[in-house]
Amino acid sequence: MQRTVIFDLDGTLVDSLPDIQGSLNRLMQARGLAPFPAEAMRRFIGDGLRVTLERAFTARGLPAEPDAEAAFLADYEARASERTRPFPGIPEALERLAAEGWTMAVCTNKPEKAARLLLEALGLTDRFAALGGGDSFPVRKPDPAHVLATLEAAGGRRDRAVMVGDHHNDVASGRGAGLPVLFCAWGYGLPEMADGAAVVPAPEDLPAALGRLLPG
Secondary structure, three states: OOEEEEEOOEOOOEEOHHHHHHHHHHHHHHOOOOOOOHHHHHHHOOOOHHHHHHHHHHHOOOOOOOOHHHHHHHHHHHHOOOOOEEOOOHHHHHHHHHHOOEEEEEEOOOOHHHHHHHHHHOOOHHHOOEEEOOOOOOOOOOOHHHHHHHHHHOOOOHHHEEEEEOOHHHHHHHHHOOOOEEEEOOOOOOHHHHOOOEEEOOHHHHHHHHHHHOOO
């Protein structure tokens, strides 16, 4: 019977922080505002672009500008893969999971177009049966309906699926959807965001951890 694994994208499959930071800092500097270091960016991302921008402008004592989202996306979509790469060990883990018969999908709060462009640039598109972006459905993580809609698009079943991510939104949405959850220790989320979920130390440990949850 088909087994499905639903992955978060940023901080789980790919280290996209450098390019997100680059686009945000170009946005800030174009407005005469100071740029942000990488550590600050880690605290901004994970809840979707609009929240990221709100946090960034709030950190500079300002409300988010109405055109900020469109300006960010125009820059980011053109440069999303300049420095972004899969985390070391992720390509090999995906290859092994495919060989073991897993169906894979991506559920991310990143806008679908930006996510799709990034996966294409990194040569990962064909690995995934479905992509649920932050604007693909009426809801997004932590709403479990986002995970369930992605699972349905991948042709999976709730009783044969696992959610994998690095953020409290992944844990909450996966659990809310009734799925077991794996938390990625290598990602951007703080350790306490695991909230009791099983923690995977490194990408090369993913196939074995998933196999323990859902034996073939």
